Amino acid sequence: MNRTELADYITKRLDLLFSEKIEEFCQYGRINSFIVDDVLPESLALQIYNAFPKKEEMIRKRSLRENKYVAAQMNLYNPILEEAIYAFQDLRVVSRLSEITGIKDLIADKYLYAGGISLMDKDCFLNPHIDNSHDKDRSNYRVLNLLYYVTPNWKLEYGGNLELWDNGLKGKPRTIWSKFNRLVVMITTRSSFHSVSPIRHEGQRCCLSNYYFSPTSIDGEEYFHITAFRGRPEQKLRDILLRGDIALRSAIRKLVPKGILPLSHVYKK
Ligand SMILES: O=C(O)CCC(=O)C(=O)O
Ligand SMILES: [Fe+2]
Incomplete structure (x- = not known):
């Protein structure tokens, strides 16, 4: 199964739900988003899940901000994962998402900057955050997250x-329940926490992530920010520490616009 065949399925699914999803995305007073269930035939979604590497073969990100495993260097893994990720970058999928969201000039990211695959198991978390505002070259704005969940039988209470x-x-x-074979599309702005x-469960929650960019931001304003993590409402101390972390990392970015560390979370081609 290659990316084009996978994209055939995704496109058909989006076409079927098209007008319903436009309405869902436009709902007032919330972070613009919509959900598509049963994105691929079940057996294919399962095949993608089964192809996930062991967490030991991925990069661990662990701090007060987050605890998860990620990978973007997709040629190191079972090829179905790369095919599935890039299926969400097929021009037909990009154009359907542009029509549903009304965002023109959507650009899929072949470098998978901050994207790719993620695996989270017991005690993993991702604290509230707004995503980095730009692509790796700082030339386009991040405007949409596409999160596709593939763990079979994942229950809400997990x-x-x-x-x-x-x-x-x-x-x-x-x-939003990270349900098997579900795609969540959400807007990314300066306030989309x-x-x-x-x-809380002994099991692994697996996700394929694609981020779309655009030459203009959603609100039409010009801005730049790094990924900014905060504490959850009950985590008062952690929030203070994370605010300090944002201030420090933002200050460094002002001095060194490309960042001080080599880009790690990208697909090096
Ligand atoms: O894994 C998820 O559901 C969310 C990940 C996330 O925050 C992101 O990709 O920006
Ligand atoms: Fe995020």
């Missing part, structure tokens, strides 16, 4: 669900 903080960190988040709730 945790590890996506949370969208529609009313900011003072409000309650909207929880989101997180992954801590996992």
